[in-house]
Amino acid sequence: MTKCSAPGKMILLGEHAVVFGKPALALAIDLRITSAVKQSDQYSVNGHPMKKKHHAYISASLDEAWNGPPINIETDSEIPSGSGLGSSAAVTVSCVAAMTCVKGKVDPENVARKSFEVECRVQGRASPTDTSTSTHGYGILVSPTKQEDLLWTIEKGKHVWNIHHCEVPSLGFVVGHTGIHAATGPLVAKVRKLVETDGEARKAVERIGEIVLDGMEAVGKRDKKRIGALMDEDHSLLNTLGVGHPMLEKLVVACREHSYGAKLTGAGGGGSMIALTDETDKVAKAISAAGGTPIVVEVGCEGVRIER
Ligand code: PMV
Numbered sequence: 029m030t031k032c033s034a035p036g037k038m039i040l041l042g043e044h045a046v047v048f049g050k051p052a053l054a055l056a057i058d059l060r061i062t063s064a065v066k067q068s069d070q071y072s073v074n075g076h077p078m079k080k081k082h083h084a085y086i087s088a089s090l091d092e093a094w095n096g097p098p099i100n101i102e103t104d105s106e107i108p109s110g111s112g113l114g115s116s117a118a119v120t121v122s123c124v125a126a127m128t129c130v131k132g133k134v135d136p137e138n139v140a141r142k143s144f145e146v147e148c149r150v151q152g153r154a155s156p157t158d159t160s161t162s163t164h165g166y167g168i169l170v171s172p173t174k175q176e177d178l179l180w181t182i183e184k185g186k187h188v189w190n191i192h193h194c195e196v197p198s199l200g201f202v203v204g205h206t207g208i209h210a211a212t213g214p215l216v217a218k219v220r221k222l223v224e225t226d227g228e229a230r231k232a233v234e235r236i237g238e239i240v241l242d243g244m245e246a247v248g249k250r251d252k253k254r255i256g257a258l259m260d261e262d263h264s265l266l267n268t269l270g271v272g273h274p275m276l277e278k279l280v281v282a283c284r285e286h287s288y289g290a291k292l293t294g295a296g297g298g299g300s301m302i303a304l305t306d307e308t309d310k311v312a313k314a315i316s317a318a319g320g321t322p323i324v325v326e327v328g329c330e331g332v333r334i335e336r
Contacts, residue, residue, distance in 0.1 A: 030129045031064040031335040034121035036107040037114035037161040038203065038293045038302050038327070040247075040255075041262050042170070042240040044219050044269055046155040049187045050237030051171040053244060054161040055196055055327040057203075059106040059113065062335055063122035068100035075100065085116050088146040089123040101126075108321075110209035112294025117158030120146045125163075125332045132334060137180045139163050139332060140191070144182055151213040153220070156182045160191045165331025167194030169244055196328030197250045200308050203323040204279040204315035208298025215295040219269050232265040239265075256288025256304050263291030263301075271296030275319070282318035286310040 035056040042052025063086075071078040073086055078101075080087045086101055101123060107115040120143045125134045128142065143159035161168045164179055169192040174181070177193040222229040239258050246254035263280060266272060276292045276299075283290040283303035290303040301320075305311045312322035 029064055029066040030126045031062060032122045032125035032129065032134065032332055033060045033062040033335050034118045034125065034162045034332040035060050035165055035329050036118050037158055038201065038325070039157065040293075040302075041243040041258060042236055043157075043294055043296075044216070044266065044271060045233045045236035046157050046170055046189075047153060047216055047219070048223065048233050049172050049189070050233060051169060051240040052155070052157050053167065053169055053194065053240050053247070054157050055167045056161055056165040056329045056331060057113065058326040058329045059323070061103060061105045061107055061115065061118040061122050063119065063126050064102040065099050065123070065126040066102070068098050071098045072100040074102055084150045085120045085146060086123055088149045089120055089127065089143075092142050092146050092149070093124045093127040108205055110211065110299065111205050112210075112292070112296070112299030113203065114158045114162055114294070116150070116212070117143065117147065117162040121159055121162040121332050125334075129334060134332060134334060136163050136332065140180060141182060148184065151216065153213070153216050156189050156191060163332050164191070164193065166328050167196040167247070168192065169194045169240075194244070194247070197247065199250075199252065199255075199327060200305050201325050201327055202283070202303050202305060202308050202311040202315065203293070203300050203325055204283065204303065204320040205300045205323065206273065206275040206279065206298050206320055208273065208275055210273075210295055210298035212295040215271050215297045219271060222270055229269055232268040236262060236265050252288045252304060252306075259289030259291040259302075259304060266292055266296055273298050276301050278318050279315055279320045282314040283311050286314065
């Protein structure tokens with residue numbers, strides 16, 4: 029049996045624009061998914077026969093990374109699914125790592141590449157942000173140009189994503205989960221349509237790209253005020269791209285009094301928001317009072333690893 033775990037992630041800045049080749053900054057969080065792969069008499073997930081429709085990411089991981097005999101995949105998740113915290117990437121990365129692990133070793137670049145292909149197969153369109161963050165851990169800057177601390181480069185169609193390691197200082201974040209499940213694929217498709225037809229949306233994508241680079245600098249300086257201001261601006265640009273939701277807005281507004289900044293994270297349309305704060309308890313209470321589920325998270329955690 030091989031067992032691997034991989035972390036979820038939060039996108040600090042740059043979601044959606046990254047699909048168009050703009051930079052993004054994502055941080056691994058201390059919620060993980062563990063996948064154990066074991067020989068079996070049929071392909072199954074948690075003891076039930078595998079169904080492409082129900083186990084889309086696991087089944088696509090098999091197609092991408094496995095050509096051995098039938099296996100059962102046992103998964104265990106700490107990440108709420110459809111929450112924008114990268115549960116699909118973490119399940120994919122942990123599965124692909126367990127399927128490709130040779131002599132007790134995992135090759136992170138190979139895992140990141142294969143996992144990105146899996147997300148593309150399932151979602152139709154994706155950036156490698158989630159899967160590379162879940163694989164590498166810590167923090168990831170995705171950018172169209174190569175910079176210091178390059179880990180790997182992933183290309184698809186006319187897009188090139190350079191994945192860089194990013195040092196993450198200790199910062200206080202609270203996630204607010206709306207409880208509303210929102211699938212990433214349709215939201216990405218909606219933004220694509222809008223960007224094709226609307227000049228304001230195209231401008232928003234450009235500006236988000238700039239915000240990410242400013243944000244990198246602010247993270248390096250541990251300038252929480254600046255990071256917070258950039259998060260706020262990014263949030264309103266994401267609303268311009270049509271991926272907001274009244275419940276996300278309610279949670280973001282509720283957090284602002286005790287936060288440096290707050291924004292939706294991930295695909296939007298529901299899912300989760302994040303707030304940067306020194307007062308995690310107060311922010312968690314504000315999220316609960318507004319009807320969301322707060323999760324205080326640590327950022328900059330380890331990436332994919334073998335579990336004994
Ligand atoms: O829904 P999530 O948390 O997996 O985030 C999606 C992020 C997008 O930028 C919207 C899509 C992508 O593949 O980068």
